[in-house]
Structure formats: C-alpha cells, structure tokens
Amino acid sequence: xxxxxxxxxxxxxxxxxxxxxxxxxxxxxxxxxxxxxxxxxxxxxxxxxxxxxxxxxxxxxxxxxxxxxxxxxxxxxxxxxxxxxxxxxxxxxxxxxxxxxxxxxxxxxxxxxxxxxxxxxxxxxxxxxxxxxxxxxxxxxxxxxxxxxxxxxxxxxxxxxxxxxxxxxxxxxxxxxxxxxxxxxxxxxxxxxxxxxxxxxxxxxxxxxxxxxxxxxxxxxxxxxxxxxxxxxxxxxxxxxxxxxxxxxxxxxxxxxxxxxxxxxxxxxxxxxxxxxxxxxxxxxxxxxxxxxxxxxxxxxxxxxxxxxxxxxxxxxxxxxxxxxxxxxxxxxxxxxxxxxxxxxxxxxxxxxxxxxxxxxxxxxxxxxxxxxxxxxxxxxxxxxxxxxxxxxxxxxxxxxxxxxxxxxxxxxxxxxxxxxxxxxxxxxxxxxxxxxxxxxxxxx
Ligand code: URA
Numbered sequence: 001x002x003x004x005x006x007x008x009x010x011x012x013x014x015x016x017x018x019x020x021x022x023x024x025x026x027x028x029x030x031x032x033x034x035x036x037x038x039x040x041x042x043x044x045x046x047x048x049x050x051x052x053x054x055x056x057x058x059x060x061x062x063x064x065x066x067x068x069x070x071x072x073x074x075x076x077x078x079x080x081x082x083x084x085x086x087x088x089x090x091x092x093x094x095x096x097x098x099x100x101x102x103x104x105x106x107x108x109x110x111x112x113x114x115x116x117x118x119x120x121x122x123x124x125x126x127x128x129x130x131x132x133x134x135x136x137x138x139x140x141x142x143x144x145x146x147x148x149x150x151x152x153x154x155x156x157x158x159x160x161x162x163x164x165x166x167x168x169x170x171x172x173x174x175x176x177x178x179x180x181x182x183x184x185x186x187x188x189x190x191x192x193x194x195x196x197x198x199x200x201x202x203x204x205x206x207x208x209x210x211x212x213x214x215x216x217x218x219x220x221x222x223x224x225x226x227x228x229x230x231x232x233x234x235x236x237x238x239x240x241x242x243x244x245x246x247x248x249x250x251x252x253x254x255x256x257x258x259x260x261x262x263x264x265x266x267x268x269x270x271x272x273x274x275x276x277x278x279x280x281x282x283x284x285x286x287x288x289x290x291x292x293x294x295x296x297x298x299x300x301x302x303x304x305x306x307x308x309x310x311x312x313x314x315x316x317x318x319x320x321x322x323x324x325x326x327x328x329x330x331x332x333x334x335x336x337x338x339x340x341x342x343x344x345x346x347x348x349x350x351x352x353x354x355x356x357x358x359x360x361x362x363x364x365x366x367x368x369x370x371x372x373x374x375x376x377x378x379x380x381x382x383x384x385x386x387x388x389x390x391x392x393x394x395x396x397x398x399x400x401x402x403x404x405x406x407x408x409x410x411x412x413x414x415x416x417x418x419x420x421x422x423x424x425x426x427x428x429x430x431x432x433x434x435x436x437x438x439x440x441x442x443x444x445x
Contacts, residue, residue, distance in 0.1 A: 004028070004038040011045035019058035026062035030161040036168055043165070043174040051179035053224060059179075060225050063187035066161035068137065070193035072108060075145050079106045080282045083189055084200040085181075085218065086118035087207055088360035089243035091253040092200065093121045093151070095260050095275045095303075096282070098311035101149035102302050103279070103295075105286030108144050109151045110158060110192045114369040114377065117206070117360030119253065122153045123369075127250035127379035129332070131321030143318050149311060151319075159187040178214065182221040186229070196232035196285035198278055199223065203435060204241035206356025212237070212435070219438045234281045234292075237435040238274055242389055243356045245271040249368035249382010252403060255329045256384075261309040270433055276300055277434055335380045338404045341414045343387070343397040343423075351387050351399075352424035359383070362416050366404040378405055383417070389428050 007017055007025055017025070025042065028034040051059065072079050080100065084090055097107045111121035111133075122133050133153045135143070143150040154163070162184050169175045169184075189197055199222045202208070203215035219235035226233035245268040247256035256268060265272040280289065280296030289295030302308055309326075317323045325332050363369060367378030380403055387399045399421065402413055436443050 004034045004042070008038060008041045008045060011042060011049055014049055016052050017055055017058070019054065019061075022055060022058035023062045026059065026066065026161050026165075030066045030164060039165070039168060040172045040174075043169060043172060043180065046180060047174045047177045053228070056179045056183055056221070056225055057228050060183040060186045060190070060229070063159050063161040063165070063183060064190050067159050067191060068157040069191050070108075070137065070141070072141070072144065072193035075106060075141070077104070077106050078195045078286045079108050079144075079193060080196045080198065080286045081107060081109050081189065081192060081194040082198040082200060082278055082282060083185060083222075085185075085202050085208060086115055086120075087202040087240040087244060088118060088356040088363070089245045089248045089253065090119060090202070090240075091124060091245060091247070091257045092271065092275050092278065094124060094254065094257040094312070095271070095308065096278055097149050097151055098261070098315055099275065099279050099299055099303055099308035100282045100286070101147070102307035102311040103283050103298055104288045105283055106144055107149045107282075108140070108192050108194055109149070110154055110188055111151055112154070114364075116208075117357055117364060117369070118208070119248070119250070119360075119363070119369065121151065123377050123379075124250045124253050125151055125319075125321075127254055128316055128321040128325065131316060131319050133319070135319070143315075147311070147314050147318050149315050151315065154188060158191045162187045176208070178218050178221050181208075182218065182225055185222065186225045190226070190229055190231070194231070196282075197226050198281045198285065199233065199235040200274065200278060201235050201237050202240035203237050204239050204356065206243065206360055207240040216436070216438075216443070223438055232285050234285065234437065234439040236277060236281070236437050239431055239433050239435060241356055242354050242431065243359050243385065244274065246385045246388065247382065248359055248363045248385070249366065249380075249403060250377060251332065251335055251380045252382040252384055258309075258326060258329055261303070261312050263304050263306065263309075273433055332380070335403065337401045338407050339402055339410050339414070340398045341400045341402065341417050343393050343395055343399050344418065345395045347393045347395055347397070347421075347423040349393065349423060349425040350427045351389050351391050351393050351421060352428045353422040354385070354389055355420040358416070358420035359385075362413060362420070365416070366402060366413060367406065381405065390430070393423060
C-alpha cells in the first residue's frame with residue numbers, strides 16, 4: 001500500500017501516478033483513511049503540474065466507482081445526455097431533454113444546482129411547485145422507461161468521492177483546473193448510464209472558462225475522457241458573453257422555457273438555436289437521425305408540433321409538479337414583479353453590450369442563487385430583459401423587470417443592472433453564438 005505523502009511528492013515533482021496509485025488515493029480519501037490536509041496538498045500539486053490523460057482517466061474512474069454506476073442496457077434505445085459547463089440564463093436543458101425524448105431518444109439526466117453566478121437545472125425545476133428531483137435510483141429507472149426523460153440531482157449513491165473532493169477543492173483554491181473539472185463532471189455523467197454525451201462548453205464573460213483557448217481545452221478534455229471510457233461524445237463551444245434568452249432566475253427561466261416548448265421563440269432565438277443544435281447532435285448520437293443536421297430538423301418539427309411540451313408536462317407530472325401551472329404560469333403565487341429598470345438619458349440608439357457575469361451576480365443578489373452553500377434560493381427571484389444587445393433603445397424605455405422579495409434594495413439593484421449595460425449610436429457587430437464543434441479529435445463546425 002503506498003503512502004499518501006509519497007504520491008504527493010511524486011506529483012509535486014512533476015511525475016505521473018500509476019492508475020492503481022490514483023485509485024488507492026481516491027478510495028483511501030473517500031473512506032477517510034487519507035485526511036483532508038494530504039488530499040489538499042495532492043490537489044494543489046495536480047492543479048499546478050496538470051494530469052496526463054492516463055491520470056485523468058484513472059482519477060475519473062476512481063471517482064466514478066466510488067458509488068453506483070447505473071446499467072441502463074435493459075431500457076430500449078441508445079440513451080443520450082447533455083452537460084453544460086454553466087452560464088447565465090442557460091435554460092436549454094429544460095427544453096432539450098423533453099424535446100429529444102419526444103423524438104425517440106431516452107434522456108437520463110443528473111443535473112446540478114447553481115454554482116457562483118451561474119444557474120443550475122435542479123433549482124430551475126424545483127421552482128415548479130411540488131416537483132421533486134430527489135428520486136431514488138429505482139424511480140429514476142422506472143420514469144426513464146415509461147416517460148423517456150427524467151431529471152434528478154446527484155444522490156449519495158452517485159460518485160460520493162466527487163462530492164467530498166469538490167467541497168475540498170472549493171476551499172483550497174483548486175476548482176479552476178481543467179483536468180480536475182473534467183474528471184469531476186465525467187465521474188457523475190458516466191455514472192448515470194448514458195451511451196453518449198453532448199457537452200455545451202460555455203465560453204466568455206459569463207462562463208467559468210472566460211478565455212476561448214481554455215474553453216477549447218476543456219471541450220477536448222471532456223470528449224477525450226468520455227471517448228476513452230467507451231462513450232460517443234461531441235462538444236459545442238458556445239458564446240456566454242451575454243445572457244442566453246431574456247429570463248435569468250429559476251421560475252422566470254421556466255416561464256421562458258414554456259414559451260419555447262409551446263413553439264413561441266420570439267426574442268429568444270438564441271435559446272432556440274443552441275437547443276436545436278444540441279438536439280440535432282443528441283438525435284444523431286441516439287441513432288434516430290442520419291446526421292446532426294437532419295436531427296436538428298426533426299427536433300424543430302417536434303417542437304412546432306407541441307410534442308416537447310407534452311413530454312415536459314408528462315415529466316413534471318411524474319415528478320410530482322403542478323402541471324396546471326404549465327398552461328397558466330402567470331397564476332403561480334409569489335411571482336409578481338418588484339419593479340422595472342428604465343433606460344437612462346444617454347441611452348439613445350442601440351444596446352451595445354450587456355455583461356452576462358454582472359447579470360448573473362445580480363440574479364444571485366435578487367435571491368435566485370446562493371452566496372453560501374446552505375442558503376435557500378427564492379424560486380421566483382430573477383429578472384427579465386426587455387432590451388438586449390442589438391435592440392433599439394430610447395430614454396425611458398423599460399430595459400428589464402426585476403423579481404425579488406428584497407424590495408427595500410430595489411434602487412441598488414436597478415443601478416447594478418444599469419452598470420451592466422452599454423449603449424451606442426450604431427448597432428453592435430452581430431455575435432457568433434455557436435463558435436465551434438469538437439468531435440472525433442477535430443474542431444469543425
Ligand atoms: N462542475 C462540476 O461538476 N465539477 C467541477 O469541478 C466544476 C463544475
């Protein structure tokens with residue numbers, strides 16, 4: 001049995017751990033035989049020195065096998081899931097998962113909560129009154145079989161090593177490491193039993209990877225680990241400099257998703273574009289479309305015919321949510337707006353820019369996210385943007401509507417949002433939303 005200190009020194013000095021050494025370290029840490037202080041030292045050494053592909057694979061496998069690994073082979077069809085690295089206003093999973101299921105590809109999805117200034121799918125789903133995301137593994141399997149789509153949170157049985165390691169990384173300055181992030185994500189995604197994975201790697205101000213080079217490396221790393229683990233995988237690099245869609249916050253994003261699910265994407269064409277491109281990949285990987293482009297068209301048709309909305313309602317019902325609100329979201333109690341934000345005198349012409357990170361931080365302060373881990377989120381808090389980059393604007397126009405219980409701070413919130421906007425006399429250059437695609441070892445749209 002190796003000694004933890006020997007492995008720490010090996011990594012510190014630029015060496016590579018053998019797979020069995022990595023496995024031993026992760027297992028010993030998970031079972032409390034290696035203390036936090038030694039694991040912290042190892043994580044920092046890994047952060048500074050990096051990990052080889054073999055080390056990343058061994059770390060991922062060790063974290064994966066610290067808990068249950070689902071075998072869904074008794075459920076017909078190729079199961080496909082998608083993972084986003086996190087953004088502001090990114091409600092794509094809510095539309096995508098039922099859409100792909102409605103087209104015949106089962107979607108087993110284990111999602112996370114909001115992290116920092118970014119939102120999380122679980123918090124969004126739980127803003128639907130009654131909806132539960134803490135299903136047992138047995139209920140998860142049952143619903144996947146009957147409904148074709150299920151969206152839950154990480155349970156104690158899924159990758160417990162990641163839970164422990166992530167909490168340690170959070171307080172030891174070792175989160176922003178591409179190999180550690182990739183191993184953490186894949187340990188959970190490989191556990192859920194999907195045959196193929198699509199990654200939406202966000203890039204820009206509102207993303208964890210702000211530089212394109214880092215986002216590309218993360219995409220390559222995620223796909224690389226998945227493929228070496230025997231899964232098919234594709235990654236898209238998508239822009240996250242400006243919030244996706246117009247709603248930011250849990251219930252506001254559900255309301256916007258419902259509009260898209262019902263076939264109305266006016267003003268939220270960016271949400272539709274990302275959703276359809278990812279749906280195309282999932283239908284292709286799931287074996288029901290001959291190419292990603294054909295899959296995109298199939299998904300567009302299904303959305304227009306209302307199949308995705310029907311499937312979303314079935315999923316919400318199966319998970320205990322109040323389906324009546326899906327037809328009439330305006331009836332949800334507690335969702336009254338707190339106030340509007342108006343364009344200032346100098347706003348003559350166009351919205352030139354809007355900082356996604358600043359908007360995400362404001363959403364957290366409005367109550368939509370957590371400043372500390374234990375904090376509860378306010379399901380209805382958030383904002384809806386009526387003016388985004390490229391839109392015409394004049395003084396006094398309503399830029400946004402704010403939703404918050406903290407009405408005494410409304411003026412401060414208004415100023416914070418105004419500081420995230422820039423205005424100009426001419427329209428800004430159009431943004432490229434879908435930056436690049438990575439599959440089979442190469443980048444090509
Ligand atoms: N999300 C994860 O699941 N793990 C990380 O390390 C970062 C983001």
